[in-house]
Structure formats: C-alpha cells, structure tokens
Amino acid sequence: MSIGIIRSLMANSSTSRMSDLLPYLRLFMRYRARLALGTVLMLATAASGIGLLALSGWFITATAVTGVLLAAGVAVAFDIYVPGGGIRAFAVTRTVSRYFERIVNHDTVLQLLRDLRVNLFKSIARLPPTAAVRLRSGELLNRLTTDIDRLDGLFLRGIAPPIVAVLAIVITMLLLLFGSVALSLSVGLTLLALAGLSLGRGWLKGQASTSALAESNAQLRAGTIDHLQGLADLQAFGSLRHHRDRLLTIERYDHALNADTNIRVATGESILAAGLQLSMVGVLLFSLYLYGTGTVSGAIAVMMPLALMALLEPLGVLPAAGWHLARARASAVRLREDMNQTQKSAHTASRTDIVQSDKPTLCLTNIYLTRGAGATVLNNVSLTIQPGECVGIVGASGSGKSSLASLLTAQLTADSGSIFINGHRITAIAYKALFNQIACLTQQTDLFSTTIADNLRIAESGNSRTGTAKLWEVLEAVQLAEFVENCPDGLNTWVGESGTRLSQGQARRLALSRVLLRDPPAVLLDEPFSGLDSKTAENISDYLAHWLQGRTTLLLGHDRKVLPPADRWFHLENGDLKPIDS
Numbered sequence: 305m306s307i308g309i310i311r312s313l314m315a316n317s318s319t320s321r322m323s324d325l326l327p328y329l330r331l332f333m334r335y336r337a338r339l340a341l342g343t344v345l346m347l348a349t350a351a352s353g354i355g356l357l358a359l360s361g362w363f364i365t366a367t368a369v370t371g372v373l374l375a376a377g378v379a380v381a382f383d384i385y386v387p388g389g390g391i392r393a394f395a396v397t398r399t400v401s402r403y404f405e406r407i408v409n410h411d412t413v414l415q416l417l418r419d420l421r422v423n424l425f426k427s428i429a430r431l432p433p434t435a436a437v438r439l440r441s442g443e444l445l446n447r448l449t450t451d452i453d454r455l456d457g458l459f460l461r462g463i464a465p466p467i468v469a470v471l472a473i474v475i476t477m478l479l480l481l482f483g484s485v486a487l488s489l490s491v492g493l494t495l496l497a498l499a500g501l502s503l504g505r506g507w508l509k510g511q512a513s514t515s516a517l518a519e520s521n522a523q524l525r526a527g528t529i530d531h532l533q534g535l536a537d538l539q540a541f542g543s544l545r546h547h548r549d550r551l552l553t554i555e556r557y558d559h560a561l562n563a564d565t566n567i568r569v570a571t572g573e574s575i576l577a578a579g580l581q582l583s584m585v586g587v588l589l590f591s592l593y594l595y596g597t598g599t600v601s602g603a604i605a606v607m608m609p610l611a612l613m614a615l616l617e618p619l620g621v622l623p624a625a626g627w628h629l630a631r632a633r634a635s636a637v638r639l640r641e642d643m644n645q646t647q648k649s650a651h652t653a654s655r656t657d658i659v660q661s662d663k664p665t666l667c668l669t670n671i672y673l674t675r676g677a678g679a680t681v682l683n684n685v686s687l688t689i690q691p692g693e694c695v696g697i698v699g700a701s702g703s704g705k706s707s708l709a710s711l712l713t714a715q716l717t718a719d720s721g722s723i724f725i726n727g728h729r730i731t732a733i734a735y736k737a738l739f740n741q742i743a744c745l746t747q748q749t750d751l752f753s754t755t756i757a758d759n760l761r762i763a764e765s766g767n768s769r770t771g772t773a774k775l776w777e778v779l780e781a782v783q784l785a786e787f788v789e790n791c792p793d794g795l796n797t798w799v800g801e802s803g804t805r806l807s808q809g810q811a812r813r814l815a816l817s818r819v820l821l822r823d824p825p826a827v828l829l830d831e832p833f834s835g836l837d838s839k840t841a842e843n844i845s846d847y848l849a850h851w852l853q854g855r856t857t858l859l860l861g862h863d864r865k866v867l868p869p870a871d872r873w874f875h876l877e878n879g880d881l882k883p884i885d886s
C-alpha cells in the first residue's frame with residue numbers, strides 16, 4: 305500500500321516553470337514601494353557587513369604597520385579617528401538597517417498574506433456549489449495555510465536574496481578595484497557564477513521534491529482531519545489501526561522528503577561556502593603578490609580578502625532561496641487549480657438575476673440522474689410545484705430524495721433534463737437570486753462556531769440587523785426558546801464547532817428557525833424533524849403547516865405522518881416518482 309501512495313505522490317511532480325509565479329508577482333507589485341524599501345534595507349545590512357569587515361581588516365593592519373614603523377623609529381602619522389568612526393558607523397547602520405528591514409519586511413509579508421488569503425477565499429466563495437463541495441475541509445485548510453504561507457515568503461526568501469547577493473557582489477567588486485580591474489572583474493564574474501549556480505541548483509533540486517512534498521503535506525493534513533472527524537466511526541468498525549497506519553506511511557514519506565530536502569540545501573550551502581573560501585584564498589594570494597610588487601599597501605591587501613568573507617551572509621542564503629522559489633511555484637500551481645475552477649465558473653457571469661416572485665413555480669422535466677459509480681437515482685422524473693403549492697415526497701432511505709433537493713439548489717447537476725424556477729432554467733440563474741427564492745433545510749445541519757444569535761442572523765440577506773424580538777419569535781416557533789432562556793448567556797450562547805454543544809434535535813431546530821427567519825417565497829425541507837421526539841415534532845409541524853401556507857414548498861421524508869400536511873404526495877422508488885392517492 306505504501307508503494308501505491310508514494311507512486312501517487314511522485315506522479316504529481318511536474319516540470320519547472322517560473323511563469324507559474326507571475327500572477328503572484330503581479331500581486332506583489334501592489335507593494336512595490338515597500339518591497340523595494342525592504343530590499344534596500346537588506347542591501348544596507350549586507351553592505352554594512354562588508355564595510356565593517358573590510359574596514360576593520362584595513363584598520364587593524366594599518367595600525368599594526370604604523371606601530372611597527374614607529375617602533376623602528378620611522379616618523380609616520382596615522383589618523384585613527386576617521387576609520388574608527390567609519391567602523392562604528394558601519395556597526396550602527398548594520399544593526400539599525402537589520403532592525404528596520406525586519407519591521408518593514410515582516411509588515412509587508414503580513415499584508416501580502418492577508419491579500420493572498422482574501423483572494424483565495426474570494427475565488428473559493430465564487431465557485432459554484434457543485435465545484436465547492438468537491439473541496440474537502442482538509443484540502444481547503446491546506447490551501448489557506450501551507451500554500452499561501454509558502455507564497456508569502458516568495459519575495460523575502462526567494463526573490464530578494466538573489467537581488468541583494470548580486471548587489472553585494474558589485475560592492476565587493478568596487479572594493480577589489482583597489483587591487484586591480486582584472487582582479488575585480490575576474491573575482492566578480494566567479495562570484496556571480498557561483499551565486500547563479502547555487503540558486504539554480506537549489507531551484508532544480510527543489511523541483512524534484514517540492515511538488516511531492518506539497519502533495520504529501522496536503523494528504524497528511526486532509527488525512528489527519530478525516531481521521532479525527534471520523535474517529536468514532538473508524539473505531540466502531542475496527543478500521544482505526546488501518547487508517548492510522550496509512551497516515552503514518554504518509555507521514556514517514558513526508559518526513560523522508562523533508563530530510564532529503566534539508567540535506568540538499570545544506571549540501572548547496574557547503575558547496576557555496578567552499579567556493580567562497582577558495583575565492584578568498586585566491587584573492588589573498590593575489591593581494592600578497594600586489595603588496596610584494598608595491599601596487600597596494602599591506603592594509604589594502606588584508607582588506608580585500610576580508611571583503612569577500614563578509615559575502616558569506618548575503619550569498620549563503622542562495623541555495624535555500626532557489627529551494628524557496630521551487631516550493632512557492634509548487635504551491636502556486638496548486639492554487640492555480642482553484643483559480644481555474646473560478647474562471648471556468650466565470651461563464652456563470654451569464655447567469656441572470658431572476659425576477660423575484662413571492663410564489664415561484666418549481667419545475668423539473670425529464671430529470672435523469674446517476675450518482676457514484678453510475679447507479680441511476682432519478683429516472684425521467686418530472687414534477688411541477690405550482691405557485692404556493694405544498695408537495696411532499698416520501699421514499700425509503702437511498703431512494704434519491706436528498707439528491708432531488710440538491711438538484712433544486714444547484715448543488716448537483718442532472719445528467720439530462722431541465723429544472724426551471726419561475727420559468728428560468730436553473731443553470732442560468734445567479735446563485736444569489738436562487739437562494740433568495742428558495743430556503744433549504746438539508747439533512748445535514750450546518751451550524752457555525754459562534755453564538756445562537758449569530759447563527760440565526762446568518763440568514764439576514766440585507767444590511768438590516770434582525771432584532772432580538774424576531775429571534776425569540778422564531779426560537780419560540782421551533783420550541784427552542786425555553787432552552788435558550790435557561791442558558792446563562794441566552795442568545796449569546798456559544799454553540800461550539802458545527803453546533804457540537806447542542807443536541808442533534810436542538811441543532812436541527814436552530815437550523816429550522818434560520819429558515820423561518822429568512823421568510824422565503826419557496827421552501828425545501830428535507831427530514832425537518834429528524835432527531836426530534838414525536839411530541840415536539842407534532843407541535844412544530846402544526847406551526848409549520850400554518851407558516852408554509854402560500855409558500856411554494858417541497859417536503860421530503862420517509863413517512864408522511866411525520867411531515868407537515870401537503871397538497872399532493874408522491875412516492876419515490878427505484879428512480880420513479882409516483883403520485884400517492886390521498
């Protein structure tokens with residue numbers, strides 16, 4: 305099994321293309337002034353480091369030579385104040401520029417992070433329901449955290465370091481001009497080649513593992529969330545160990561990939577450091593030669609190799625920078641898939657706002673629907689619910705009632721046939737307009753991790769805030785008012801994640817009261833009383849019977865006796881919808 309997982313992960317590795325990062329670079333352009341300031345501050349830090357080391361070397365040597373000359377009785381004058389001041393100045397600018405570089409860059413990165421997350425969230429929110437439901441919660445979390453986090457470091461860890469490295473090499477070349485133009489050019493070109501090779505090696509080696517790493521990370525997160533959410537079921541069916549072993553296999557693979565990547569980066573850093581040290585030895589030997597020929601003073605001869613030593617800081621990060629670029633690209637590719645989904649759904653721009661009706665007609669004609677491995681769920685189903693009419697459909701578990709509800713709320717698309725709301729084909733209706741017309745209570749009770757009041761107010765469509773009196777009214781209607789009154793925080797009681805602090809029946813009633821609050825012209829209620837005792841269900845049913853009058857309604861359930869009264873009843877069986885004689 306582990307080989308299968310590893311193969312599937314490796315299969316997702318793809319070839320390198322920097323252009324994948326372009327959309328994000330365009331986004332970064334919004335902050336070009338701040339990013340440029342951050343880069344200048346990074347350069348100031350690197351330049352101060354070079355200046356500090358080079359001037360210190362020059363100063364120490366010059367004072368030593370002066371001391372030797374004075375001891376030998378030679379009259380020499382040496383100003384220690386100017387270079388001493390220079391050293392202090394470099395020490396201060398290095399600290400100050402590093403401090404401000406961190407403040408500016410981290411602030412910019414946080415703003416970028418916000419923009420990237422908001423952009424992604426917007427694109428996911430714009431997805432059609434049929435596409436959005438395909439995103440598992442773990443995948444979504446992974447996109448919102450890991451992938452975006454990797455992209456936020458794109459500039460700071462991937463793009464700025466090579467820029468700063470090149471400029472630091474140029475500064476070093478200027479210092480080497482004290483020796484000779486040939487020395488400056490040859491060392492400069494060697495260093496540029498070394499920097500380019502380190503970056504390129506990091507990028508290429510990174511390509512080999514980052515796609516697989518991002519994918520294994522995503523699988524690990526999604527698998528962990530699935531494991532935790534399905535813990536009770538996995539335990540009940542004795543497959544907990546099997547599932548955990550599967551997760552551990554992915555984790556071991558993820559760990560191995562991380563270790564391999566770290567070794568590759570460390571190898572790149574060692575190669576670069578060795579190259580730099582060799583260049584330094586070369587410069588030292590050439591400096592001594594120049595000193596021997598009297599071309600440069602002893603102090604300058606010491607200063608030049610030391611200037612190279614200071615390059616270890618700006619150049620040392622290049623192997624990791626290449627790897628960061630590769631990693632950011634892998635995340636960009638994954639995120640692009642979501643953006644593409646959004647663009648594909650952009651032709652929903654042709655969707656129109658239907659004219660809102662206070663009694664819409666719902667019409668299904670010749671609907672054919674298959675699900676899963678192609679099993680027929682609905683077979684040429686046709687049904688028209690007239691304005692203000694209440695239709696009930698009953699059927700055994702798995703007969704296709706919820707699938708029918710999903711079709712009417714655009715969560716599913718039929719294989720063939722058409723659905724019309726108020727005479728408009730459902731595929732041409734803007735989602736907002738659709739959900740303004742139909743309020744739906746699905747079998748799954750979706751509550752948010754917030755207060756009871758906030759969970760109810762999510763039903764608000766405009767800017768007006770629903771008053772507490774109205775909230776109590778709908779809670780009373782679903783027989784939940786007494787429970788909420790007895791909660792210490794009343795309407796401000798926290799319901800927990802997905803309503804876990806409420807019983808199943810309380811959560812169901814809260815979701816139902818949200819539908820009541822919406823006051824919609826069309827209503828779809830799928831098993832509205834599941835999880836309720838018969839007395840409570842009966843009381844709420846009486847209220848609903850009155851409330852549903854005049855609204856176009858579709859009731860779905862197993863047994864018509866536990867549903868509010870309907871004008872017409874149908875039975876759904878083996879994909880066929882047959883009327884039930886009253």
Ligand SMILES: Nc1ncnc2c1ncn2[C@@H]1O[C@H](COP(=O)(O)OP(=O)(O)OP(=O)(O)O)[C@@H](O)[C@H]1O
Pocket residue numbers: 675676677679681699700701702703704705706707708747
């Ligand atoms: N997400 C899904 N993927 C694939 N097949 C599905 C999916 N959901 C439901 N099905 C299949 O579609 C068929 C109809 O399911 P549906 O949930 O619509 O039935 P139902 O009448 O609402 O059942 P219940 O009363 O138990 O909720 C079933 O055979 C089911 O296995």
